[in-house]
Amino acid sequence: MASKITFIGAGNMASAIIGGLIDSGAAPSTITATAPHEKELATLAKRLGIHTTTDNNAAVADADVVVLAVKPQIMRSVCENLRDSVQRQQPLVISIAAGLDAGTIDRWLGDHNAMVRCMPNTPSLVGYGASGLYANAKVSDAQRDVATQLMEAVGIVEWVEEEVLLDAVTAVSGSAPAYFFLMFEAMEEAAVKLGLPAATARRLAIQTALGAATMAQQSDKDPATLKKNVMSPGGTTERAIAHMEMAQLRTTIADAMQACADRAQAMAKELNGD
Numbered sequence: 001m002a003s004k005i006t007f008i009g010a011g012n013m014a015s016a017i018i019g020g021l022i023d024s025g026a027a028p029s030t031i032t033a034t035a036p037h038e039k040e041l042a043t044l045a046k047r048l049g050i051h052t053t054t055d056n057n058a059a060v061a062d063a064d065v066v067v068l069a070v071k072p073q074i075m076r077s078v079c080e081n082l083r084d085s086v087q088r089q090q091p092l093v094i095s096i097a098a099g100l101d102a103g104t105i106d107r108w109l110g111d112h113n114a115m116v117r118c119m120p121n122t123p124s125l126v127g128y129g130a131s132g133l134y135a136n137a138k139v140s141d142a143q144r145d146v147a148t149q150l151m152e153a154v155g156i157v158e159w160v161e162e163e164v165l166l167d168a169v170t171a172v173s174g175s176a177p178a179y180f181f182l183m184f185e186a187m188e189e190a191a192v193k194l195g196l197p198a199a200t201a202r203r204l205a206i207q208t209a210l211g212a213a214t215m216a217q218q219s220d221k222d223p224a225t226l227k228k229n230v231m232s233p234g235g236t237t238e239r240a241i242a243h244m245e246m247a248q249l250r251t252t253i254a255d256a257m258q259a260c261a262d263r264a265q266a267m268a269k270e271l272n273g274d
């Protein structure tokens with residue numbers, strides 16, 4: 001990617017994306033990251049060879065792409081401080097903040113900006129991210145490609161055409177790593193009750209999830225068929241799955257995802273007010 005990219009914020013998500021970009025061939029000299037403290041930046045500059053600065057406005061001055069990667073609660077003051085530089089430079093602005101509408105950030109940045117809003121997830125840290133992206137009407141096809149390349153550096157990308165669908169993305173991928181971690185916790189606890197050492201149980205559960213995910217990704221069969229293939233008639237898996245269905249696991253998952261999407265809506269109301 002030849003564009004000059006500036007990351008406002010240099011925390012977990014920004015450093016994951018920058019690491020992925022460099023691994024996929026981006027020149028470190030085209031990347032700048034900002035944060036309030038020199039010390040954190042110096043570590044990042046040393047590790048990745050990128051430019052760093054504590055001056056957000058200086059970092060935006062020659063950027064083609066500006067990625068907003070600060071916490072939602074401080075986004076307004078960060079954006080208002082950047083307004084003049086962004087209006088002068090007119091970069092593609094990509095926000096990865098949860099809960100903040102593209103329109104709100106655009107307004108804080110002085111309006112009429114090409115804005116992409118992205119909902120990533122934490123497996124981006126290890127290159128297995130899943131991101132949902134939404135673009136406003138100012139974003140060109142070339143800028144869409146840039147945003148796709150940026151997030152594909154740390155995983156897969158799915159575009160949505162209506163911003164409200166990012167709430168569904170939050171429910172199915174943004175928040176979802178935690179659902180699987182809960183499953184690992186529960187399986188480990190149950191396996192310990194069945195007599196296995198905790199460490200053995202954890203390794204087996206995690207490897208099984210990795211295997212199941214890889215199979216589901218590589219197979220041309222749907223998940224229902226793959227599930228059926230594990231279930232010998234009258235066997236052990238059939239008994240376990242019957243128990244999960246009887247306990248309404250599907251309803252629990254649907255209700256949890258609805259609660260997640262509802263919370264995303266409520267957060268948007270809290271965060272997007274004047």
Ligand SMILES: NC(=O)C1=CN([C@@H]2O[C@H](COP(=O)(O)OP(=O)(O)OC[C@H]3O[C@@H](n4cnc5c(N)ncnc54)[C@H](OP(=O)(O)O)[C@@H]3O)[C@@H](O)[C@H]2O)C=CC1
Nearest residue numbers: 008009010011012013034035069070071072096097098120
């Ligand atoms: N974690 C997750 O699962 C997900 C996170 N997100 C979003 O990603 C964004 C970043 O999250 P994450 O990386 O986890 O957070 P971090 O706290 O790890 O990173 C935030 C970064 O912003 C820096 N910062 C603080 N104030 C400023 C400022 N005024 N100017 C420039 N930089 C500043 C922080 O520096 P310092 O540490 O010195 O304060 C830090 O480097 C959030 O908006 C979050 O909603 C989205 C989806 C999933």
Ligand SMILES: O=C(O)[C@@H]1CCC=N1
Nearest residue numbers: 098121170174175176
């Ligand atoms: O829990 C949260 O609010 C954030 C957004 C998606 C993942 N973490």
